[in-house]
Each structure stands twice: as C-alpha cells, then as structure tokens.
Amino acid sequence: MEQLTQMVANMTVEDANNNDFQKKFFKAVIDLDLSGKEQEETFRQFEEKVSTLEAKLDMEAFRAEFLEVTKQYLEEPLKELEAENILISIDQVTVDNIGEVREKVVRNISLVDDAQTRSEVVNKLIQKLISLGIADASQYNQLQKEVFADVNKLRLEHGKSTYKSDITERNGKYVMLVSTAIGGPRVDELTNFTVTNIRHAVYLKENALLVDIVHPEKTVKNVIITSAEQVSRDTFANKVAKFNTYCNMTCNKDVFSKLMGYIKSQIYGSTEVIDYLGLIQHESSGKWYFVVPEQKKSGQVTRIGYILPEENPPEDQELAAIYGNNHHEVLVEIKPPKHPDKWMERAQSLLEIVPNLLRDGKSHIIVAWHFAALLSPYMHENHVSRLPILNLFGGKGSGKSTTARIISRFFGVKKALTLGSTPQPLRQGLGSSNAFPLLTEEFSNKLPYAYLISDLLKNTYNRDEYKRGLREGANMQFSLHSPTIIQGNARLVNEAALSRMVQLNIEEKDKLMNVDETKKLDLRSDLSDFIEPYLRYLVQIQDRWDEFYEQGVEYFLNATAGACDDRTATNATSIGIGIAMINDLARQYDLQEWDSITIKMIMNLVVQASEEFNTKPIEIQFLDYIQNHYNAKDMVEGNAISISPTEIRIKTTYWTDRFEQYIKDKQIDYDKTMLINNLKRMEGIKINDPYINGKKARGMTLDPKKLEKYGIPADLWSDPLSDGIMLGELSEESTEELPPQ
Known part of the structure; x- marks a missing residue:
C-alpha cells in the first residue's frame, strides 16, 4: 500500500496522460486486492494529484477503463485455452488415449459457464470410462467428484468462476466490483453469507439446486x-432467511441475476431429493440403505439418521437429501437402542410370544406384514410385488387395536394417526415413508372425506403419484406409499380398495393371551429397541433379499397350489416374504422358527380373508338387495317401488334405511351419502322425483336394460301384484297407468 501511495505522490503530468503508467497503476491496485474503502481512498488521492498537476484526464473514463482492465487481467490466462475446440467427441475415447482426453475435457469444460452442460459432459466421460472397463460402476460418484474438483479448481484459479461478472467471494461474503461516481471502483457487499456444496437436484419434477x-x-x-x-x-432472500436467520442480502434485483449466475457456475454434480423416509437405493452403486427418523419434537422430524451397508457405503454427499413437509408426518422414531443387549430379547418376544396374542394365525399375519413392509420398496422395484393394505376390523374390546399397537411398537411406531375432519393428515401420512408402518385410529366410511379413500388407498397400494392442487393454482405431486394399517369397528367396503387389502375380522373370542402371559412382553419398556439393530442387520444381508421373495412364493404355492386370483396371490406372497424374513432372523440368532403347519395356516387365512371380503361394490349390493327383497306389500302399501314395462321407480329413503340395517348386520361400515353418489354415476339411474303408484316421491328411476352391464339381470325384476310376471311380459290389463314425470 505504501508503494502505491508513493507511486501516486511521484506521478507527473506526463505519467497521468500515459496509458502505460495508467495500466501499471491499475495492476498495482488489482494485485494488492484492496477493500472497497481502500480503493476509494487510493482513487481519491490519484484524482487530487491529477487536479494539482492540472492534467487533462477524464476521471470517469479512467474508472471505466479500470473495470475493463480488471476483467482482462482476470481472463488473460484463459485466452490460450479459449483457442481450443471445446466440443470434443468423447465417443472417440480409447483405453490408450484416456489420460490425454480426460485432461482436455477438464481444460475445455472449465471454459463453459453453463453448469448443466458441464455436468452432462462430465457424466458422459464417466459413462465412457465404465463402458470401456477402465472404471467400475460402483466408482461413479467418486469419479464424478474427482473430475468436478479438477474443473472447479481450474475455474477458480483463473477467475472463471466469476461467471463473466465482477462477483466473487471474500471473507465469507459475496461481493462485487462496481464503479462509483466519486473516488473510483469499490467492492460492494452483496450478502453476509455464501452458498456452498452446490448440486443439481430434481425436486417435485422440476430442476432445482441443493x-x-x-x-x-x-x-x-x-x-x-x-x-x-x-x-x-x-423469494430467494426469504428462503435463505427462513433457514438461517443470520443471513441477509443487500443486492438489488439486477445484481441478483449475476449473483445467481455465479452460484450456478460452481455446481459440481447432482443428488437425489426426497420428501419421505424409509428404504432408498443409491443410484450409481445399486446399494440400498435406510433413512430413519431418529427424533421427533413438536410434530417435526428434528434428526435424520442413515443406516448404511458396511461394504462400499455411499459417501455423505451422495446420500438422499430429505426436504419438504410430508416426511414430518411419519409417526415413527428409530434410534440406537438405549440398551443394546436388549434387542435380541425383543426379537425373541416378537417371534415367539407376540404371535400368541390372537388365535388362528391372525397375530402371525400382523407380525409378518410388519416385516414385509420394511423391504416392500425393494420387492416392488425388483419383483413387482405389492404390499397389501392391512385392514383390521371388529367390535370394541375385540383386541384389534391393542394387538396392532403392541406389534407396531417393536417397529418404532410411537402413536396412531388420528383421522380428523380433513383428509390432509391421512394424505401426508400416506406419503411420509415407503417402509415404516402407518397405523391409523378408528376409520369409518362416515368420515367427511370417505369418498377419497378409494383413490388414496389404490395409489398407496400401487405406489403411484398423487396430485394435489395448491392455493397458488399450481399442482404438487408426491408418492403415496406408506405401509398402512386401517382399523375400524366395521370393515371397509370400497370396491377399489378391497382387492388391495388383507382384511382380518378380529373378535373378542380371538384373544388368546391372558394378563399374566402379556406381562412377559414387558410392555412398559421401549419395545423399539428391536428395530434399529434389525435394520442394520438387514442392510448387511441385502444380497439375500431375493431369496426372501422366492421363499415367500414357495410358502404360498405349498399352501394353496396357486388356486386363487393374481391379486390374492400377490397379497399372500407379501405375507410370505415377511415370514421368510422372520425365519431368517430366527436361524441367525437361534430363535424358534415358524413351522410349516403354522405357515400353511397363515397362507390359507390370507387367501380366505381376501376371497371372503372381496364383495361386490356397495351400490351393486344395494340394487341386488332391492331386487331380492321387494314384495307385494311394498307396492300395495305405498310408494316403495313401482314397476312398468320399461322402468323401475323406487323411493330412496325407504330402501336405503332397510339396506342400512341389512348391511350393518353383516358388519360392514355403511355411508348413505357415498352410496347415493355412486348410484348417480351409474348409467341407467336417474335421481329425480318420480311418481310411484300414482304418488310423487323423492326417489330415483332405474333403466333395467342399461343396468344389465353391471350384472343386474333385467328379467329378474317382476311385479308381485301380477303373479310374478317378469318385466316386459306384463299385460296391458295388469299394468297400472303411471302419470308422466
């Protein structure tokens, strides 16, 4: 600084008007890397000296020239490289020239400001290395990191990371070199923070930065x-401040676009961003690992853990990033056990005592389902094996809720999901995890959003995406995939969900374990001591997961000979996978395996439950009921039903009330609103106020011919007042003239 001050003090008139002297001054300022205030002070001294010498120098042009020289100075080392042909053909790479080509790729793409293009070229190079056998697929992320590190090093060394702007980083802040009206160029602070570890990410199907x-x-x-x-x-400033309240920005909108360009120029790779917890596959190595909620406070997951395979685990920066709101709805905590020596004791209780909570294999099924849930993403991905929804129904005091809660506690479940007045908690719960159980409180078809259950459960079973509109008019898409247990006093009857479920009717007589035996489970202790060590065991043996699937298929075929429909077979195989996992654990730690008799009982119960409860849709049951139960009394005593050669007219309230009592006697949860809405959507049904036996009534008109497409035979509608003559065969004399509607 003293040398620069002396240079200004000794300046002559000739020096002030000499281009070489000016450039020498510029270079001295740049080399000293002065702060904004120091630069302004230096230019103020320079301008005072010019004024004293009465030299004819345009200071505004002088400052503009300084900015241009600064840019040229930063870019000078790149001039030779810019003469290179950036668009090289990686397809021509061979084993012999790979070293030379790699060096050239790094050198050339360091000139490319578009981060996406740099990323694509690097990935193309690495894919070529793998195809030539020079590198292994398991090294993909490591190679990517190494190449990007070389590229970014070159860009930073030569100033290219400034994104052809005057923005740079200094002392943990973003700053920009700007020209001022007084004094000369200065360094302006844009932020009091920096952004690092910048990666491409796909989030909600759009390109984002992580x-x-x-x-x-x-x-x-x-x-x-x-x-x-x-x-x-x-929007960017608000986002940053939301996550880090210490941060603020002072740059304007125009400068912000340059700042974002600078940030994007430092992208070094890509990563996966998800909004759920569970079982995740590492893309490049193909290895699977668990992302677990280690801690929840005030409805938020406050600590995330990763359970990784010991052999070639993904590095920290390669692990899936968790972002969003859905994962907070998970009702599970999975953390290292407080008493590590207890986990085997818990395993023994789960495999040998818990199955005796209920008779006839019902609690066995619930335990096996929980095990199968943990690997359901893998089975879905590799074997198109779908985990069924578990529907437990039965009267109060039957033991269904107690059994489900005890078993779920071994798997980290802390509480059941309360079904409120809106579908939002259920919807987000169904998207919160792809491997950890979601246990609900009592479900009823009379919930205000019961009509949505069909789509929600169907999407969950298929692991499809669900689209939800936002207030801003946009749509948010996320996957529904949580392994789900629905509880209720009566079973679900929605036709779209039935075949995707294993439904178990739990009755009070099914209780098998008395109070003294239940004490052996030590229910006051933390039963979740089991799950974290088991997950660690599970990821280490992932090369045997396919064997679990094969064993599950074998269990199913041995018990049933495959004599059932495909959906039932898939449901039973999923339970079989859980049994295979249970017996594997038993063999490894010298516990009691489930024997072939027990397994056959379980498989037959699953098949029986699927076939017994896969009933007709509720609206078809309603029409069947009317067809099978109306009589002469209904027609003579008023406006219950009226039949003509071309249509049937019914009084809605009369028949829905009778049907409600009939359906409840069969332990089926019934919702009249859902029934009416389903009837409205059927071809051949009109909701109106028809004349029934000469009287106008609130009801509906049915077209029997059109209803045949739903399996309702037209020729079974007969007039009991006409001695059982079928519809269409009624004589003119025996047919009552009906007033027009």
Whole structure:
C-alpha cells in the first residue's frame, strides 16, 4: 500500500496522460486486492494529484477503463485455452488415449459457464470410462467428484468462476466490483453469507439446486432452491432467511441475476431429493440403505439418521437429501437402542410370544406384514410385488387395536394417526415413508372425506403419484406409499380398495393371551429397541433379499397350489416374504422358527380373508338387495317401488334405511351419502322425483336394460301384484297407468 501511495505522490503530468503508467497503476491496485474503502481512498488521492498537476484526464473514463482492465487481467490466462475446440467427441475415447482426453475435457469444460452442460459432459466421460472397463460402476460418484474438483479448481484459479461478472467471494461474503461516481471502483457487499456444496437436484419434477447456506454463526445443509427462487431476488432472500436467520442480502434485483449466475457456475454434480423416509437405493452403486427418523419434537422430524451397508457405503454427499413437509408426518422414531443387549430379547418376544396374542394365525399375519413392509420398496422395484393394505376390523374390546399397537411398537411406531375432519393428515401420512408402518385410529366410511379413500388407498397400494392442487393454482405431486394399517369397528367396503387389502375380522373370542402371559412382553419398556439393530442387520444381508421373495412364493404355492386370483396371490406372497424374513432372523440368532403347519395356516387365512371380503361394490349390493327383497306389500302399501314395462321407480329413503340395517348386520361400515353418489354415476339411474303408484316421491328411476352391464339381470325384476310376471311380459290389463314425470 505504501508503494502505491508513493507511486501516486511521484506521478507527473506526463505519467497521468500515459496509458502505460495508467495500466501499471491499475495492476498495482488489482494485485494488492484492496477493500472497497481502500480503493476509494487510493482513487481519491490519484484524482487530487491529477487536479494539482492540472492534467487533462477524464476521471470517469479512467474508472471505466479500470473495470475493463480488471476483467482482462482476470481472463488473460484463459485466452490460450479459449483457442481450443471445446466440443470434443468423447465417443472417440480409447483405453490408450484416456489420460490425454480426460485432461482436455477438464481444460475445455472449465471454459463453459453453463453448469448443466458441464455436468452432462462430465457424466458422459464417466459413462465412457465404465463402458470401456477402465472404471467400475460402483466408482461413479467418486469419479464424478474427482473430475468436478479438477474443473472447479481450474475455474477458480483463473477467475472463471466469476461467471463473466465482477462477483466473487471474500471473507465469507459475496461481493462485487462496481464503479462509483466519486473516488473510483469499490467492492460492494452483496450478502453476509455464501452458498456452498452446490448440486443439481430434481425436486417435485422440476430442476432445482441443493445447497448449504454458510454464515459465520450458523451453517444449514441441504436447502432446496427451486426454479422460482433462482429468478426472484425477494423469494430467494426469504428462503435463505427462513433457514438461517443470520443471513441477509443487500443486492438489488439486477445484481441478483449475476449473483445467481455465479452460484450456478460452481455446481459440481447432482443428488437425489426426497420428501419421505424409509428404504432408498443409491443410484450409481445399486446399494440400498435406510433413512430413519431418529427424533421427533413438536410434530417435526428434528434428526435424520442413515443406516448404511458396511461394504462400499455411499459417501455423505451422495446420500438422499430429505426436504419438504410430508416426511414430518411419519409417526415413527428409530434410534440406537438405549440398551443394546436388549434387542435380541425383543426379537425373541416378537417371534415367539407376540404371535400368541390372537388365535388362528391372525397375530402371525400382523407380525409378518410388519416385516414385509420394511423391504416392500425393494420387492416392488425388483419383483413387482405389492404390499397389501392391512385392514383390521371388529367390535370394541375385540383386541384389534391393542394387538396392532403392541406389534407396531417393536417397529418404532410411537402413536396412531388420528383421522380428523380433513383428509390432509391421512394424505401426508400416506406419503411420509415407503417402509415404516402407518397405523391409523378408528376409520369409518362416515368420515367427511370417505369418498377419497378409494383413490388414496389404490395409489398407496400401487405406489403411484398423487396430485394435489395448491392455493397458488399450481399442482404438487408426491408418492403415496406408506405401509398402512386401517382399523375400524366395521370393515371397509370400497370396491377399489378391497382387492388391495388383507382384511382380518378380529373378535373378542380371538384373544388368546391372558394378563399374566402379556406381562412377559414387558410392555412398559421401549419395545423399539428391536428395530434399529434389525435394520442394520438387514442392510448387511441385502444380497439375500431375493431369496426372501422366492421363499415367500414357495410358502404360498405349498399352501394353496396357486388356486386363487393374481391379486390374492400377490397379497399372500407379501405375507410370505415377511415370514421368510422372520425365519431368517430366527436361524441367525437361534430363535424358534415358524413351522410349516403354522405357515400353511397363515397362507390359507390370507387367501380366505381376501376371497371372503372381496364383495361386490356397495351400490351393486344395494340394487341386488332391492331386487331380492321387494314384495307385494311394498307396492300395495305405498310408494316403495313401482314397476312398468320399461322402468323401475323406487323411493330412496325407504330402501336405503332397510339396506342400512341389512348391511350393518353383516358388519360392514355403511355411508348413505357415498352410496347415493355412486348410484348417480351409474348409467341407467336417474335421481329425480318420480311418481310411484300414482304418488310423487323423492326417489330415483332405474333403466333395467342399461343396468344389465353391471350384472343386474333385467328379467329378474317382476311385479308381485301380477303373479310374478317378469318385466316386459306384463299385460296391458295388469299394468297400472303411471302419470308422466
């Protein structure tokens, strides 16, 4: 600094007007890396000296020239590289020239400002290395990291990371070199934080950035910057401040676009972003690992854990990032046990004592279902094996809720999901995890949103995406995939859900274990001591997971010879997978295996339950009921039913009330509103106020010919007043003239 001050003090008139002297001054300022205030002070001294010498120098043009020289100085080392042909053909790479080509790729793509293009070229190079056998697929992420590190090092060394702007990082802040009206160029502070670890991410099907926000007081990892937040200064600032309250921005909207360009220029790779917990596959290595909620407080998952395979585990930066709101709805905590020596004791209780809670294999099925849930993403992905929804129904005091809660506690479930007045908790719960159980409180078809249950459960079974509208007019899409247990006093009857369920009718007589035997389970202790060690065991043996599937198929075929429909076979095989996992654990730790007699009992019960409860849709049952139960009394005593050669007219309230009592006697949960809505959607039914036996009544008109497509035979509608003559055969004399509607 003293040398620069002396240079200004010794300046002559000739020096002031000499281009070489000016450039020498510029270079001295740049080399000293002065702060904004120091630069302004230096230019103020320079301008005072010019004024003293009465030199004819345009200071505004002088400052503009300084900015241009600064840019040229930063880009000078790249001039030779810019002469290279950036668009090389990686397809021509061979084993012999790979070293030369790699060096050229790194050198050339360091010139490319578009981060997406850099990423694509690097990935193409690595894929070529793998195809030539030079590298193994398991090294993909490591190679990607190494190449990007070389690229970014070169860009930073030569100033290319400034994204052809005057923005850079200094002392943990973003700053920009700007020209001022007084004094000369200065360094303006844009933020009091920086963004690091910048990666491409696909979030909610749009391109986003995944970054760490760094402030001297606090660092926040894995923050999503959406496309909208990348183009709006205020939206970006609000997002950053939301995650790190120490952070603030002072740049305007125009400068923000340059800042975002600078940030994007430092993207080094890509990662997966998800909004659920459970079993995840590492893309490049194909290894599976668990992402678990280690701690929940005030409805939020406050600590995430990763249970990784010991052999070639993914590195920290390669692990799936968890972001969003759905995963907070998981009702599970899975953390290292307080008493590690207790986990085997818990395993023994789960395999040998818990199955005796209920008779005839019913509690066996619930235990096996919980085991199968843990690997359901793998089975769905590799064997198209879908985990059924578990529907437990029965009267109060039957033991269904107690049994489900005890078993779920071994798997980390802390409480059941309360079904409130809106579907939002259930919807988010169904998207919160792909492997950990979601246990609901009592479900009823009379819930205000019961009509949605069909789509929600169907999507959950298929692990499909669910689209939900947002207030802003946009749509949010997320997967529904949580292994789900629905409880209720009566069973679900929705036709879309029935075949996707294993339904168990739990009765009070099914209780098998008395109070003294239940004490052996030590229910006051933390039963979840079992699950974390078991998950660690499970990821280490993932090369044997296919054997679980094969064994599950074998259990099913041995018990049933495959004599059932495909959906029932899939449901039974899923339970068989759980049994295979149970017996594997028993063999490894010298516990009691489930024998072939027990397994056959379980398989037959699953098949029986699927076939028994896969009934007709509720609206078809309603029409069947009318067809089978109306009589002359209904027609003579008023406006219950009226039959003509071409149509049937019924009084709605009369028949829905009778049907309600009939259906409840069969332990089926019934909702009249759902029934009427389903009838409205059927071809051949009109909701109106028809004349029935000469009297106008609130009801509906049925077209028997059109209803035949639903399996309702037209020729079974007969007029009991006409001696059982079938519809269409009624004589003109025996047919009552009906008033027009």
